[in-house]
Amino acid sequence: MHRTGELYGQFQTLEQQKESATLGMWVFLITEILFFGGLFMAYTVNRHAFPTAFGVSGNMLDLNLGFFNTIVLIASSFTMAMSVWSAQTSRKKAVPAWLIATLILGSAFLGIKVVEYKQKFDHHLIPGYHFDITYCSNNPGACGLSGKELDDEKKEIKEGIEAEANEAKKRGAPNPEEVGLTALNAHAQLYFSLYFGMTGLHALHMIIGAGLLLWLIFEGLKGRFDANYNTPVENIGLYWHFVDIVWIFLFPLLYLINRHLA
Amino acid sequence: MSEHSEHIVSPKIYATILAALLVGTVVTVYAAKIDLGRWNIVLALTIAVTKMTLVILFFMHGKYSARRTKLIIASGFFWLAIMLVLTLADYTTRHAEPSRSQLCPVPALTAPASAAASV
Numbered sequence: 001m002h003r004t005g006e007l008y009g010q011f012q013t014l015e016q017q018k019e020s021a022t023l024g025m026w027v028f029l030i031t032e033i034l035f036f037g038g039l040f041m042a043y044t045v046n047r048h049a050f051p052t053a054f055g056v057s058g059n060m061l062d063l064n065l066g067f068f069n070t071i072v073l074i075a076s077s078f079t080m081a082m083s084v085w086s087a088q089t090s091r092k093k094a095v096p097a098w099l100i101a102t103l104i105l106g107s108a109f110l111g112i113k114v115v116e117y118k119q120k121f122d123h124h125l126i127p128g129y130h131f132d133i134t135y136c137s138n139n140p141g142a143c144g145l146s147g148k149e150l151d152d153e154k155k156e157i158k159e160g161i162e163a164e165a166n167e168a169k170k171r172g173a174p175n176p177e178e179v180g181l182t183a184l185n186a187h188a189q190l191y192f193s194l195y196f197g198m199t200g201l202h203a204l205h206m207i208i209g210a211g212l213l214l215w216l217i218f219e220g221l222k223g224r225f226d227a228n229y230n231t232p233v234e235n236i237g238l239y240w241h242f243v244d245i246v247w248i249f250l251f252p253l254l255y256l257i258n259r260h261l262a
Numbered sequence: 263m264s265e266h267s268e269h270i271v272s273p274k275i276y277a278t279i280l281a282a283l284l285v286g287t288v289v290t291v292y293a294a295k296i297d298l299g300r301w302n303i304v305l306a307l308t309i310a311v312t313k314m315t316l317v318i319l320f321f322m323h324g325k326y327s328a329r330r331t332k333l334i335i336a337s338g339f340f341w342l343a344i345m346l347v348l349t350l351a352d353y354t355t356r357h358a359e360p361s362r363s364q365l366c367p368v369p370a371l372t373a374p375a376s377a378a379a380s381v
Contacts, residue, residue, distance in 0.1 A: 018268065019328050026331055030338030037342045044346070045353050063291070070287050078280040081271070081321045088270045241321045248313045251287075252306035256294035260302050 005229025018231065025235040029242050032205075036246050039201065043194050043253060052163040053187030055258035056133065056156050060125060061195070062116055066255040069112050070247065076105035077244040083220075084237045087230035095233065096220035102240065103213045106206055113203055120192070127189040127196070133157060134181070156261070160184045195254055202250060205243045212236045269326035279320045286313045 011017040047054045083098035120126060123143055124135035136143035137154045145153060164187070165180030173179055216236055219225065225233050290309040298305060319325040324335055 015268070019331065022327060023331050023334060026334045026338075030334065030341070033338045033342055034345070037345055041345055041349055045349065048350075048353055067287070067291055071284065074280065074283045074287065077283075077317065077321055078276055081276045082273060085270065085273055085276065088268065238322055241317050244321075245314045245317055248317070249310050252290055252294070252310050256290065257303050257306055259294040260297040 004224075005231075021231045021235060022238075025238050029238060032242060036198075036201070039194070039198050040249065040253075043198065046190050046194065050187040050190065052160050053184050054191045055261055056160040056184065057125075057188045057191035057195075058254060058256075058258045059156060059261070060123070060133075060136070060153075061255050062119060063255055063259065065112055065116050066251055069109050070251045072105050072109050072112070073244050073247050076102050076109070077241050079105060080237045080240045083216075084230065084234050087220075087225040087233045088227055090226040092220075092223045092226055095225050096217050099213055099217045099220055099233075103210060103217065106210050106213065106240075110203060110206055110210070113199065117196075125188075125192055127193045131185060131189050131192070133160075133185050133188045157184070198250055198254070202243065202246050205246070209236070209240050209243055212239070269323065271320060271323060271326065275320055279316050282316055283313055 005014070007014055008017060011020065079098050079101040083095050083102065086092075086094035086098055124130050124132040132138075134157055136145055137150065137157055140146060140150045161180035161184050163180075164183035165176045168179045168183060169176035213236070216225075216233060219232070286309050290306055293305050293309070294302060296302075318335065324332065327335075
């Protein structure tokens with residue numbers, strides 16, 4: 001059965017019906033806030049415990065790609081908002097057009113994310129047996145590192161190893177100078193586990209959002225959304241903006257907060 | 263019983279918010295490169311919270327939604343705050359060493375097998 005915006009029996013007015021839909025969507029988004037909130041909590045606690053390793057690791061992300069992706073995602077939120085406006089003002093042809101723009105921007109975000117993940121894979125920054133935080137400073141050619149960038153990274157890793165060794169010494173480890181690198185690698189893996197976990201879950205939300213957008217585009221092309229009926233556009237819009245908000249926090253927390261030390 | 267719920271936000275406002283979000287993104291990147299010590303994180307999060315507020319109020323129509331919806335939105339952040347505040351109250355007031363080792367014991371930090379055998 002196709003919904004077209006008529007009043008259902010359980011509601012007294014169309015406004016009430018609409019408001020219920022918005023309210024329901026927000027209740028779902030709150031469960032999402034708490035869902036991501038747990039990961040942000042894990043990040044905060046681990047960062048508090050291992051500031052050195054998190055700082056060194058965070059500076060290994062590609063700031064330019066992260067910055068560009070932030071711009072792309074914010075732009076996609078704008079196009080999404082415009083599709084809602086088009087529906088509310090019965091511009092039936094503009095609805096799918098703005099939605100297609102949103103889908104293109106969302107796909108661009110995911111594409112750039114793939115490039116970033118591939119880069120981390122090549123740089124031995126995937127947590128596991130082959131993880132090696134020193135890979136790029138030892139093989140600068142393979143990572144395209146040179147000049148000041150390479151010197152900075154070497155210096156940061158050296159300082160990181162020293163900081164971890166000091167920490168080990170304080171805890172009475174019998175061999176503090178030997179464990180510095182092991183500890184740095186161990187704690188950097190925590191960072192990258194959180195990086196992949198958080199950005200991965202965010203990307204999964206984007207993929208689901210892209211699927212929803214496809215459906216909206218398909219229905220929008222049939223001219224289904226107008227001033228009378230646009231609840232799906234509005235609610236999927238709310239979801240899309242929520243995913244944007246998650247990235248608004250992921251970007252500074254993962255990419256930025258140690259740049260001043262670099 | 264319900265105030266007229268459909269408030270249409272104009273493209274002009276959307277464009278203004280878009281511009282503000284883009285400016286915020288550029289500012290946060292440049293601010294991150296200046297050494298402000300512990301204030302770097304404070305500034306980064308302040309900008310992020312501001313951007314989030316703009317998205318919720320305008321893109322998500324939070325400013326124009328019914329009071330009941332506003333209450334629901336606020337409650338979500340309230341529950342998030344409970345988790346963050348209570349958890350941090352624990353971790354930031356514990357002695358550093360046990361917190362560190364409980365979170366992630368480093369295998370190499372334990373004495374080598376030979377040393378263990380002699381104990």
